[in-house]
Amino acid sequence: MTTTLRIREPQELLALIPYQLGFQPLTSAVVVSLRGARRRVGLVARVDLSDLREDDDGRQLARELVSHVASDGGRSAVLVLYPDTQTAEEGRSLDSVWEAARTVQEAAAPFLDAVDVWVVTRTGYFALECTDRLCCPAGGRPIDDLVATVTSARMVLSGAAVVETRDDLARVPRAPEPDRRRANAAANRWRARRRAATTVTALRAWRQEGLATWRTAQESLADGVRTSAPALGRIEAALEDTVVRDAVLMTLVSGSGDLAEMLVDAMDSETTDDSPHGARRAVDVRVGAAIASIVDPDVGARPDVDLSTSACTVLEAVIGHGRRTGQAPALTLLALLTWWCGGSTRASALLDRALRCDPGYRLALLVARAVDAGMPPGWVRTLRESDDAI
Numbered sequence: 001m002t003t004t005l006r007i008r009e010p011q012e013l014l015a016l017i018p019y020q021l022g023f024q025p026l027t028s029a030v031v032v033s034l035r036g037a038r039r040r041v042g043l044v045a046r047v048d049l050s051d052l053r054e055d056d057d058g059r060q061l062a063r064e065l066v067s068h069v070a071s072d073g074g075r076s077a078v079l080v081l082y083p084d085t086q087t088a089e090e091g092r093s094l095d096s097v098w099e100a101a102r103t104v105q106e107a108a109a110p111f112l113d114a115v116d117v118w119v120v121t122r123t124g125y126f127a128l129e130c131t132d133r134l135c136c137p138a139g140g141r142p143i144d145d146l147v148a149t150v151t152s153a154r155m156v157l158s159g160a161a162v163v164e165t166r167d168d169l170a171r172v173p174r175a176p177e178p179d180r181r182r183a184n185a186a187a188n189r190w191r192a193r194r195r196a197a198t199t200v201t202a203l204r205a206w207r208q209e210g211l212a213t214w215r216t217a218q219e220s221l222a223d224g225v226r227t228s229a230p231a232l233g234r235i236e237a238a239l240e241d242t243v244v245r246d247a248v249l250m251t252l253v254s255g256s257g258d259l260a261e262m263l264v265d266a267m268d269s270e271t272t273d274d275s276p277h278g279a280r281r282a283v284d285v286r287v288g289a290a291i292a293s294i295v296d297p298d299v300g301a302r303p304d305v306d307l308s309t310s311a312c313t314v315l316e317a318v319i320g321h322g323r324r325t326g327q328a329p330a331l332t333l334l335a336l337l338t339w340w341c342g343g344s345t346r347a348s349a350l351l352d353r354a355l356r357c358d359p360g361y362r363l364a365l366l367v368a369r370a371v372d373a374g375m376p377p378g379w380v381r382t383l384r385e386s387d388d389a390i
Contacts, residue, residue, distance in 0.1 A: 010078075011141070013041065014118060014125060015149040017080060020044040022345045023166045028082045029100050031065045033074030043072040043374055046345075049081060052100040062107035068374040069112065076113040079104050080120060081128070088124040088140030101128055120146075170331075170349035175321045179229040183321035186233030194241065207264045210238025211247050214314070215260075218251070221310045232321045235314070239329035243267045245363070246287075252311050252337060253290040254304035263287060293378070294340050295370075300378020303340050311337055328358035336367050340377045347371050 013032065018024050021044065029049045033042035045068055052058045069077045081100055085091045101117040108115045117128040124140020175183070190210070197203040213234050217227040227235075238244045247260040266283040293301045315334040319327050331354035339347035348371050354364040 010116075010118060010127070011125075011145050012149050012151045013078060014080060014120060015146045015151040016041065017044060019151075020345075021046055021166075022169050022343070025080075025082045026165070027084045029104070030080045030082070031069060031104065032078045032080065033069040033072040034076045034078065035073045036075065039076070042074055043068055045069075045374055049083060049096055049100055052103050053096055058099075058103050059107065062103045065104065066107045066111055069108075072374070074112065077108065077115045079115050079117045081117065082120050085121045086123055088119070088121050088126050089138060091119045091121045091140070092126075092128075097128065166345075166349050169346040170353040172316045172319045175229070175317075180321055182229040183233035183236070184323065186230035187237040187322070188233075190234045190237035191240070194237065204264065207238075207241060207244050207247075207267075208261070210234065210241070210244045211251075211260055211264055213238065214244075214248050215251065217314045217317075218307075218310045221313055222306070227314060227317060229321055232314075232318050236318050236322045236327070236330065239318070239333070242363075245329050245333065249333060249336070250287065250290055252303070252307055252333075252340075253293055254301070254307055256286075256290055259283070259286050259290065294336075295375075296378045298378070300380075302379045303337070308337055308341055325357050328354045328361040328364060331357065332361060332364040332367060335364070335371075339367065339371055342377070342380060344371055344374075344376065 017030055017032065021030070025046055027049050028046050029052055030044060030046045032044050034040070035042040045065055047061060047065065051061055079101060081097050083091050083094050083097055085094065091097055097119055105115045119126055119128050121140065123143050125143060125146065126136035126140040130136040174180070194206055197206045213231055217231055217235060220227065239248065243264060247263045250256050250260040250263055262283050266280045292299050312334060315330050318330045319334070322330070331350050335347040335350035335354060338350060348368070351364050351368040351371060354361060355368065358364070
């Protein structure tokens with residue numbers, strides 16, 4: 001979202017931050033990039049407030065935040081600190097607040113025009129370096145001012161919501177226990193079939209059937225048909241196979257046609273001595289083009305609304321019906337799709353959950369590096385560049 005900030009209205013920016021993050025920050029430091037002569041709100045990045053106090057690590061983190069702002073085209077920035085304090089008086093007295101502000105400002109000095117620092121506590125907010133008690137009284141400006149803003153009103157009217165904590169962003173409703181049992185039984189049967197697929201032909205058939213189950217689940221939503229618990233269990237087990245997972249990813253790209261099926265066939269045929277290498281190279285080229293449409297600013301495309309909505313619905317259903325600790329593939333795909341749709345904060349929370357399920361899950365680690373680096377999807381970067389030209 002692009003918002004024009006008038007510097008005489010800092011409460012509008014402070015009101016915007018929870019909606020940009022999707023949750024109410026606490027014990028956090030949030031850096032907001034202000035881009036171009038019109039000081040448009042750009043990148044919004046959050047870190048733990050305590051992390052900025054870690055000597056060398058804190059200074060390195062501050063440099064990374066400043067680098068993200070500069071890469072975003074920011075000329076200046078606003079640093080907003082959210083200490084876990086009840087009153088403004090307590091917030092003013094915290095060493096962590098002053099140290100965080102000093103660390104970020106020192107890192108920004110060579111690269112940005114200025115970094116204004118605001119502090120938001122549970123009952124009030126204030127500019128950290130403001131000594132005018134008419135502007136920033138001892139108790140801070142009333143926190144209710146941030147609710148009664150034009151920004152908050154617009155966000156509410158648009159249907160935007162703020163959850164209480166960052167972890168809430170990754171929560172997916174759990175299915176009723178009988179449905180979870182049926183899904184788990186189906187998943188176990190599907191895993192057993194995978195172990196029994198000891199020939200190339202059997203493995204290809206298993207993968208094709210798993211992909212077909214995904215296709216059916218996604219397409220049936222258009223007719224208002226809910227996917228059964230056993231089918232969701234089969235999808236959960238199928239996504240544990242990286243070939244099926246990557247094929248499912250291809251189905252999320254509009255216009256990919258039968259690329260997912262071709263990918264399954266090409267991967268399986270690669271295990272034979274008479275592998276059609278030319279066909280595999282052709283598939284690789286198409287897969288590369290599909291990935292580029294997600295990440296490359298030169299050719300980046302917005303995700304198809306219908307495809308992304310149905311895919312998110314199915315993936316959340318898989319997660320809601322599955323084991324709490326075995327959902328790294330579905331959580332990672334949901335995070336990737338969420339990031340592509342512009343929801344980097346929820347994507348980050350989903351990736352954290354995926355990595356708690358499987359700390360070594362490679363796709364989650366790869367996507368997390370991009371999200372943590374503040375890298376937006378291709379179409380967002382293209383939009384920013386065209387916006388800067390105005």
